[in-house]
Amino acid sequence: MAGNVRKAGNANVVDLHGALTIGEPVETFRAQLTELLGGGARNLAVNLAGVTKFDSSAIGALIWAHTTALKAGGKCRFFAAPKLVMQTLHMVRLDTVLDLAEDEASALARF
Numbered sequence: 124m125a126g127n128v129r130k131a132g133n134a135n136v137v138d139l140h141g142a143l144t145i146g147e148p149v150e151t152f153r154a155q156l157t158e159l160l161g162g163g164a165r166n167l168a169v170n171l172a173g174v175t176k177f178d179s180s181a182i183g184a185l186i187w188a189h190t191t192a193l194k195a196g197g198k199c200r201f202f203a204a205p206k207l208v209m210q211t212l213h214m215v216r217l218d219t220v221l222d223l224a225e226d227e228a229s230a231l232a233r234f
Contacts, residue, residue: 126138126155128155131168131227131231133166134230134231135164135167136167136168136170137155137156137159137167137170138172139152139172139174140173141173141175142177143174143178143180143184144176144178145178145180149180149181149183152184153184153187156188156191156192157191160191160192164197165192165196166197166198167197167198167199167200168199168201168202168227168230169185169199169202170202171204171208172203174208177207182211182212182217186217186221189221198222198233200222200223200230200233201223201224202223202225202226202227203224203226204223
């Protein structure tokens, strides 16, 4: 899993590509967000469009990202989730907890 970080308005956007699964991919994702929040970022937007695999560790990582950003006084929004990811989040009812948007513009408009 590779995550490119870029600035868009008053938010940092993390573009995920590849598998978001147990082990190195989830650890890398958490490390990226920890670094961003530690560096003063408060508004995070995570682009899920490039996620090709998604497991229970990924679900935990999204919850962690959401709660860690809140604890740091910020917000974490997720957008452009592929159909399988959205179905999984809906199945475990996280679509009612996480801030999900259809596209980047919608996600950034909420900051």
